[in-house]
Amino acid sequence: MFLTKKEQEMCDGEYGETIRKSMDILVALGDIYGASKLVDITSAQVSGVSYKTIGDAGLEYLEDLAQDDSGKATINASLNPPGTDLDNWEELGFPEYFAIKQNKIVDAYANLGIAKTCTCTPYLVGNVPRFRDHVSWSESSAVAYVNSVIGARTNREGGPAALAAAIVGKTPLYGFHLEQNRKANLVVNVSTELKGADFGALGYIIGKAVGSGVPYFKLQNTPNNNDLKTLGAALASSGSVALYHVENVTPEFDIAGEADVEDLMFIGEKEINETRQKLTTTDKTPDLICLGCPHASLEEIKQVATIVQGKTIKNKLWICTSVSVKATADRMGYTQIIESAGGNVVCDTCMVVAPIEEMGFEVIGVNSAKAANYVPSMCGLDVVYNDVENLIQFE
Ligand SMILES: C[C@@](O)(CCOP(=O)(O)O)CC(=O)O
Ligand code: SF4
Incomplete structure (x- = not known):
């Protein structure tokens, strides 16, 4: 890969150890991927935050990287969900040993200049690249969203690569950064109208079929x-x-080369309903309904407040x-309505990266096909997959 004089100096350690190690990764x-050069990025989204997924080795790596204070992200860079609600972990019943380690991890990232936004939907809270910007994002649903709905360009980066890119402000130019690799290779004809959890079911089916x-x-x-966001999360988790691309909806649909695609799939109501059922792993009633995978938008919180009010x-x-x-849900009174009904608006974390298996829950109700796919494997718990209005039960 071609390197400029300054990039070579960065590799040689002339800008400090943090930058040298980051350049090593890039x-x-x-x-490996045959990139021609590095390209400037405007944004990074860094995963690998939960103590559950990165453990003590991850924490050590981050503290070591931040040690000589020589390199910090200067572009818009934000963090993925950690394993706790950083402020309210105690009230919500998160284990103390876990919360202490978790706060250290988040602080180590902040020392490297990564903002503690702690979300997989950074595009809702100020990390919003522009069309065709080169970016380095790593959480898979966020990658699908930023590439597809915003039309910025990123590969599915690993956490350490997105962190390195954030610190250097550059990423290798290959894969989805190049226009020719953004063409469609499977056309999916859906013959039924979709709503709510149907989008996750569609994503789950097609992710399995299309792979990468x-x-x-x-x-x-x-x-x-x-x-x-529901569709993309499911596509990125089963595949x-x-x-x-979505015809007439996403910004690059008209340059996706759909007319030249040979592989076709037809999806109807039957396939969607079968998949909805398949994603449920038990007949038992959920003891925790956990929504917000990917992290909920204000409208989704409003929808829940409307369902549970009074x-x-x-x-x-x-x-x-x-x-x-x-913060906005608090101002709008949605949080108060949900809390009065007995629910919680939980910040930062999620059902997959939180240690819910250590918190006394057995069956989790979800409206996200991604969560339904991961909770059994990553948490060892059963799931019920349905729309919000069918999951929540009242006294
Ligand atoms: C399951 C996932 O959404 C969250 C866990 O990621 P991590 O702990 O941030 O590496 C990761 C992903 O899909 O990229
Ligand atoms: S598992 Fe879901 S909620 Fe958790 S980080 Fe991934 S997309 Fe977000």
């Missing part, structure tokens, strides 16, 4: 941004999709979101 990646390919959807009805919820209810979105 150059190794660039060489680029699906192009022809839908009967127009999805909103919440539907697109390793980084980019999808009622008492039987099971526990968490809606996971960022601290920024919750």
